[in-house]
Amino acid sequence: MLTYLLRRLILMVPTLIGVAVVTFFLIRVVPGDPVVVKLRADGAAVTEETIQAERKRLGLDKPLMVQFKDYMVGLATLDLGRSLWTENTVASEIATRFPVSLQIAIMATIIAVLIAVPLGTLSALYRDTWIDYLVRIVAVSGLAIPSFWLGMLMILGSLALFNWLPPIGYVSFFENPVANIVGLIMPAVSVGYRYAAVATRMMRSALLEVLREDYIRTARAKGVFRQLVVRRHALSNAMLPVVTVVGLEFAFLIGGLVVTEQVFNINGIGKLFVDATTRGDFTLIQGLILLIAVIFVVVNLVVDLLYAALDPRIRLS
Amino acid sequence: MRQLFGLALTAAAGLALLPVATMAQTPKSGGTLNFAVVAEPPTFDCHATTTFATIHPVRPHYSGLLRLSGDVNKKLAIVGDLAKSWEMSKDGLTYTFKLHEGVKFHDGSDFSSADVKASYERIVNPPTGVVSARKALHTDIVAIETPDKSTVVIKLKAPNASMLNNFASPFNCIYSAAKLKQNPNYPATEIMGTGAFQFVNYTKGSVWEGKKFANYFQKGKPYLDGYKAFFVKSSAVVPGIQGGQFDAEFRGRTPKERDQLKAAMGDKITIKEGPWTTNLILVFNTKKKPFDDVRVRRALTMAIDRWGSAPNLAKISLMKFPGGFVRPGAEYALSDAELKKLPGFATDMTKAREEAKRLLKEAGVSNLKIAFLNRNVAEPYTPAGIFVVDQWKRIGVQADHKQLETKLYFDAFKKGDFDVGINFIADYIDDPSIHFLKVVPGTAVNYSGGDNPKLKELFAQQSKQVDPAARKKLTDEFQKIAINDAHSAMLFWWQRIIVYNKKIKGWELHASHFTGQELVDVWLDQ
Numbered sequence: 001m002l003t004y005l006l007r008r009l010i011l012m013v014p015t016l017i018g019v020a021v022v023t024f025f026l027i028r029v030v031p032g033d034p035v036v037v038k039l040r041a042d043g044a045a046v047t048e049e050t051i052q053a054e055r056k057r058l059g060l061d062k063p064l065m066v067q068f069k070d071y072m073v074g075l076a077t078l079d080l081g082r083s084l085w086t087e088n089t090v091a092s093e094i095a096t097r098f099p100v101s102l103q104i105a106i107m108a109t110i111i112a113v114l115i116a117v118p119l120g121t122l123s124a125l126y127r128d129t130w131i132d133y134l135v136r137i138v139a140v141s142g143l144a145i146p147s148f149w150l151g152m153l154m155i156l157g158s159l160a161l162f163n164w165l166p167p168i169g170y171v172s173f174f175e176n177p178v179a180n181i182v183g184l185i186m187p188a189v190s191v192g193y194r195y196a197a198v199a200t201r202m203m204r205s206a207l208l209e210v211l212r213e214d215y216i217r218t219a220r221a222k223g224v225f226r227q228l229v230v231r232r233h234a235l236s237n238a239m240l241p242v243v244t245v246v247g248l249e250f251a252f253l254i255g256g257l258v259v260t261e262q263v264f265n266i267n268g269i270g271k272l273f274v275d276a277t278t279r280g281d282f283t284l285i286q287g288l289i290l291l292i293a294v295i296f297v298v299v300n301l302v303v304d305l306l307y308a309a310l311d312p313r314i315r316l317s
Numbered sequence: 318m319r320q321l322f323g324l325a326l327t328a329a330a331g332l333a334l335l336p337v338a339t340m341a342q343t344p345k346s347g348g349t350l351n352f353a354v355v356a357e358p359p360t361f362d363c364h365a366t367t368t369f370a371t372i373h374p375v376r377p378h379y380s381g382l383l384r385l386s387g388d389v390n391k392k393l394a395i396v397g398d399l400a401k402s403w404e405m406s407k408d409g410l411t412y413t414f415k416l417h418e419g420v421k422f423h424d425g426s427d428f429s430s431a432d433v434k435a436s437y438e439r440i441v442n443p444p445t446g447v448v449s450a451r452k453a454l455h456t457d458i459v460a461i462e463t464p465d466k467s468t469v470v471i472k473l474k475a476p477n478a479s480m481l482n483n484f485a486s487p488f489n490c491i492y493s494a495a496k497l498k499q500n501p502n503y504p505a506t507e508i509m510g511t512g513a514f515q516f517v518n519y520t521k522g523s524v525w526e527g528k529k530f531a532n533y534f535q536k537g538k539p540y541l542d543g544y545k546a547f548f549v550k551s552s553a554v555v556p557g558i559q560g561g562q563f564d565a566e567f568r569g570r571t572p573k574e575r576d577q578l579k580a581a582m583g584d585k586i587t588i589k590e591g592p593w594t595t596n597l598i599l600v601f602n603t604k605k606k607p608f609d610d611v612r613v614r615r616a617l618t619m620a621i622d623r624w625g626s627a628p629n630l631a632k633i634s635l636m637k638f639p640g641g642f643v644r645p646g647a648e649y650a651l652s653d654a655e656l657k658k659l660p661g662f663a664t665d666m667t668k669a670r671e672e673a674k675r676l677l678k679e680a681g682v683s684n685l686k687i688a689f690l691n692r693n694v695a696e697p698y699t700p701a702g703i704f705v706v707d708q709w710k711r712i713g714v715q716a717d718h719k720q721l722e723t724k725l726y727f728d729a730f731k732k733g734d735f736d737v738g739i740n741f742i743a744d745y746i747d748d749p750s751i752h753f754l755k756v757v758p759g760t761a762v763n764y765s766g767g768d769n770p771k772l773k774e775l776f777a778q779q780s781k782q783v784d785p786a787a788r789k790k791l792t793d794e795f796q797k798i799a800i801n802d803a804h805s806a807m808l809f810w811w812q813r814i815i816v817y818n819k820k821i822k823g824w825e826l827h828a829s830h831f832t833g834q835e836l837v838d839v840w841l842d843q
Contacts (some may be wrong), residue, residue, distance in 0.1 A: 030726030032645045036731070038359055039450055040762070041723050043595060043743025044367035046753035048761035054448055085359045087505070088521070097690035150643045154555055159581075165560025166549050169524045265553045265562075275357070280724045 012297050019293040020075055020286065026066055027282050029291035033062065034084050034316040058084055071286070075185075080290070081142070081283040090287035093272065097292075098254075099168050101261075101268035103180075104188050105253035109246060111192030112199050116242070120203020124238075125230065127208065135200065142197025147258035151190035155263065158186075168265055186263040191257060195249050202245045206238040213237075213307075239310055247303035344823060346839035350544040351563040352817075355551040357522060362504040363490035369568055369830050371745035372487050374525035374546040377539075377836040378423070379427070379490035381511035382414055382433060382469075382483070384835065389813075389828040394631050395485045398512065398835075399428070399534075399675035400469075403484075409783040412484070414468045420534040422493050422509075423515045427535075430463035433495035437461055445611030452786040454483050454751075458576030476783045486829050503764040512788040513539035513837045522548055540823070540840035558586070558816065568592065568830045571696050572632055578816045579672075585819055589826040593813035594644055595743035597636065597701050598755060599806045604733055604766045612680040613802035616673035617687075617737065618661035619714040621705065624679055625666060627809065630704065635697035637812035641796040642756060644828065648785065648793040659800045661807075665768050669838040673712045686715045690729050690738035693720040701808060701820065702738055739808070740764060745831035749792045750780045756799045767804025 023235045034053045039046040055061050059070070074081050080090035097266035158164055166183050173180040210216065211234055258270040269288065276284040308314045356370035363375060382400045387393040397403070398415040420428035441458050443449035457480065460472040467472060473480065483489065496503050503509070508516035510532065514527035515837050528543040547563050552567045555574050559581050570578075579588055599618065602610040625640035629635040638644070639662065641651040656662040663669035677683055687709070691702040699720065706716045710778060716737075721729060729735050744751045757776045758768040772795060779791035800806070815826060820843045827833040 030364075031732075032728040034730075036727045039367050039726060042368040043741050043761040043765070044371075045742065045744075045751065045760065046367060046449065050448075050452060050775050055448060057448065077723055080712050084520075086357075087360070093521065096523075102838070159556055159560055163560065165562050167554060168549070168557065168562040169520070202783075263551070265547075265549045265557070267520075267548075271550075272522065278723060308721055 005301075005305075010296075010302050015291060015297060016293055017075075020072070020290055023286050023289045024071055027285055028064065030280075032280050033060075033149065034282065037279050038085060048192060060084070064296060080287040083276075083281055083284045085279050085281045085284070093284060094269070094287060094291055094298050097120050097267055097269050100184075100266060101171070101254050101270065103173065104184055104257060104266065104268065106193065107184060107188035107248055108192035108195050108253055109250050109295075111188060112195035112249070114245060115192070115196035116203050118200030120242075121199040121202070121207060121230070121235065123204040123206035123209065135204070139197045139200040139204075140194050143201070144246050145194070146259075147191045147257075148263045149265040151260055154186050154190060170267060184266075186268055187257070187260055190264075191253060191260055195253070198249060199242055199245055203238065203242050206241045207234060210234045210238045235309055240307060243306050244303055244308065247299045247306075250291075251296045251299040254295050255288065334643060336626055337716065340821075344540045344838070344840040345842060346840070347542055349841055350541050350836065350839060350841065351556055351567075352546055352651075353554050353563045353566040354525075355554065355566065355568060358525075360448075360505050361508055362448070362502075363485045363488045364377050364436075364443075365450055365505060366488065367450050367804075372528075372831050373567060373834050374519075375508065376487055376490070376834045377512055377514040378508045378516055379492075379512040380420075380486065380534075381485065381489050381491060383485035383551040384487070385832045387826070387827075388457050388825045390826065393827060395481060398485075399433070399491060400484075402542075403671060405481070405783070410473050411761060412471045412473075412480065412833065414469045414471070414484075415801050416469065417534050418467050420511050421532040422511050423530060423760065424493075425532075426493065426495060428511050429466040429494075431466075431494045432491055434461045434463050435467045435497045436489070438489045439492070439497060439501065440489060449506075451486070451488055453482075454479065454486075458497035461663045468833075472480050474779050474839065476688055478780055478783050479748050482746045482748050485746070487839045491648060493570075502562045513835065514541075514544065517543070524548070540834060540838050544836060558582070558818065565815070565821055565824075567815060567817075567834060569635070569811075569813045570816050572633060572812075572814065575816050586816055587816045587821070588821050589817075589824075591813055591826050592638055592646055592828055593635070593645055593811035594646070594647075594745070594747055594752075594829040595811045595813075596640075596741060597697065597808040598740045598742065598812075599705065599808055600730070600735075600740045600765045601804060601806070602733055602735055602737065602754075602765065603768075603804055605736060607680055607682045607685070608736060610682075611803060612682045613682055613685070614806070615660045615801075616676040616712065617681075617709065617714065618803050619663065619669045619673040619676075620714070621661060621664060621708045621806075621808070622666045622669075623809065624657075624664050626704065626708075630700065631812060634700040635811040635814075636701060636704075636809035638810040640807060640810045642752055642799055642807060643749055643792065643796065644747045644752075647828070649747065649749050651793060655793070655797075659797060660803060670712050671677050677712065677714070678797070681773045683713065684715075685713075687717065688725065688736040689716040689718045691718060691720045692726045692733035693722050694740065697811065702775040703807070704740070727825055733764075733766070738764065740805070742803065743829075745829045747828065749788075749795070750776075753779075753792075753795060753799075756805050763805075767802060769797055769798065769802050769804070772802070 011242050028304050082089055083093050119135045123132045126132050167199040216229060216234055219233055255269045258274055261270040263267045354373045358371040360366050361375055381398045383395050384398040385393060386396040386463050388818055399416055401417050401634050403414045416430060422428055440449050441455045457473040457475055457477040458471055459474045462470040492504050493509055496509060513530055513533045516532045517526040517528050519525045525546040529539055553576050557563050558578060575588055602613045603609050613818060627637060628640055641656060643649045692698045694708045702718050706718050709716055742752055742755055753776055757763060775791055775795040779788050781786040782791055820841050822842050823838040824841050825833050
């Protein structure tokens with residue numbers, strides 16, 4: 001187990017180096033000068049001399065390969081560089097936003113799992129009954145309704161009914177748990193609903209498949225209660241694909257809540273990503289892509305470990 | 318007799334009501350102003366930035382030598398800030414400022430003329446590692462002298478008609494000389510000035526907080542206990558004001574957003590509207606055929622019905638005022654009567670479009686197809702683009718309207734990868750030396766490539782002419798030539814609409830979103 005874990009962690013290094021190299025060059029293929037955006041986008045007629053001085057100050061006048069070498073040397077020392085826009089370290093820019101996105105992802109995952117597991121199970125157990133149809137309607141609606149649109153409805157509904165919106169700005173859970181939950185519950189629900197819909201569909205189909213297995217029929221033939229069979233034998237086996245879906249969705253949520261974060265004014269990784277891309281903030285984009293790559297790799301590892309926990313037949317070696 | 322009695326009665330009633338009116342306007346102290354900023358500051362340093370995203374949260378911490386005060390719809394004027402008086406020598410080469418005494422920095426240190434000297438020297442000759450975005454506007458400054466602690470003498474190598482405006486620029490914050498000596502770049506990461514508010518906290522991407530500076534040099538001010546600037550997306554402003562997340566946004570809203578807030582909040586809001594020192598310009602790429610032909614350029618600007626369309630466009634977009642290269646209503650603007658004699662400003666559109674078609678035919682481009690570059694910002698770029706495409710269709714010109722993301726948009730202008738493009742100017746004041754830059758030959762922002770040497774000559778002359786009447790003659794001539802050349806053609810000047818909670822008082826509407834954000838006189842009626 002430990003050897004497996006170590007091997008997977010070591011394998012992360014070439015993956016991340018590959019991501020870093022590809023990102024570095026791909027970003028620079030896109031035309032446009034971040035310094036021009038920084039100094040002229042608000043309409044000021046800044047001189048070319050000032051633009052060039054700023055490019056020099058930020059090191060953008062250096063040859064591409066020199067910039068690449070600086071970047072890779074920085075990475076080797078865990079220095080992601082500085083944002084071309086704010087000149088703060090990329091690590092600090094990310095660190096400010098990461099807890100917000102992480103918390104929304106966790107809350108959305110909890111909401112999704114709490115909805116998906118019981119609904120998916122009910123839907124499979126009562127296949128082709130009104131319960132199944134109802135669950136399927138809820139699930140298909142969740143898939144069809146974009147999260148940001150649901151978010152907008154929640155905002156407009158809250159304004160129309162109560163003339164109220166949650167206070168703006170992020171308050172840490174440890175500072176004020178109520179204010180924290182109040183501030184993030186709307187985005188978590190709007191994202192969690194779609195997420196739950198995906199997981200519910202997966203739960204239903206996985207459970208239906210498992211329920212058709214010989215060992216389930218054998219258990220039932222032996223006279224084991226249906227509830228016990230489902231709980232002890234069917235559910236744990238049906239959970240494997242659900243865990244995969246939940247894991248991948250969780251990883252996606254941390255960097256992928258681009259529109260939802262805009263709708264709810266959430267100062268998260270998704271919003272940072274959009275801002276960095278719009279401004280052409282190369283170093284920050286590189287850092288963010290690397291972060292998302294790390295998250296995906298880690299979540300995949302966690303999912304693999306969960307497989308082994310859920311199914312004793314799977315051995316990690 | 319009856320008239321006299323009536324007058325006396327009116328006067329008595331007026332006098333009786335006067336204390337009530339005065340009482341109603343007496344500022345109250347206390348409270349926190351919550352406002353939105355629709356972008357995030359790239360730096361804390363006023364000298365290094367060109368964006369309102371820095372000015373709105375940061376400027377209340379600083380003072381300048383001078384500042385703009387008043388309301389654009391009444392009287393907007395340059396007034397003293399740290400300077401209590403100033404004078405320009407007859408030759409226009411020396412400015413002498415008498416400074417307020419007893420002014421303190423937020424760290425308790427004393428302000429003096431040395432701080433002004435150090436700050437302006439930083440703008441004129443930025444040390445290594447320091448950005449001075451507006452250095453070019455201050456290159457005429459050759460010496461800064463401080464005969465005593467409360468006097469600054471700034472000497473120029475040549476008269477500069479814009480210099481007083483520059484001294485009132487919201488970007489020319491005064492920093493501490495002592496701190497600059499320790500670290501010339503401290504303002505980029507640290508806030509320490511003499512402004513009405515002290516820095517409290519900044520959470521990146523979220524909120525900026527300031528609190529009242531108890532030792533502010535204007536006694537009794539500021540009225541607010543503090544302020545919070547929330548960084549939000551533009552689309553979140555209307556629901557944010559409606560839902561009570563914040564009470565204002567001071568850059569500007571669209572007519573539709575104004576109407577939404579009016580419908581939802583009724584008399585709980587105040588709406589201030591006026592002209593905006595920001596415009597949209599059509600830039601013709603004169604390096605490409607057939608836009609090197611003045612007949613083609615004139616035809617394309619003549620096809621646009623500016624006067625007839627403006628009232629309707631103003632209902633749905635930020636575009637409102639037809640004008641020359643200086644904002645209509647400003648000191649150096651061309652009058653409507655003068656404009657109407659120039660190509661593109663006709664009122665008889667049937668005749669103008671017939672003439673435009675004739676010009677195109679004469680130039681041999683009757684079936685013209687244009688690669689039309691625009692910015693992918695909804696307001697007012699998208700309606701402007703659609704409007705222009707429609708106007709050109711009326712003279713048989715087709716346009717491929719391409720809206721690009723800001724970075725790509727600027728890149729396309731820089732590389733000349735367009736036929737005609739919509740560009741813009743936004744700055745803090747109606748100064749010809751700033752607003753003409755996009756049409757002056759040889760500047761980096763003249764994307765048309767227009768090269769009439771007469772314009773260059775007139776630009777240089779007007780920039781040195783400190784007599785307003787003489788300068789007006791030069792700027793009028795400049796504008797008439799520029800409009801006739803049509804290397805670039807002014808489309809519309811914007812309208813500025815600010816909607817805020819009625820409890821906010823003392824905030825004045827300026828023509829620019831860069832000025833008037835010191836918050837010294839703002840108070841809350843609650």
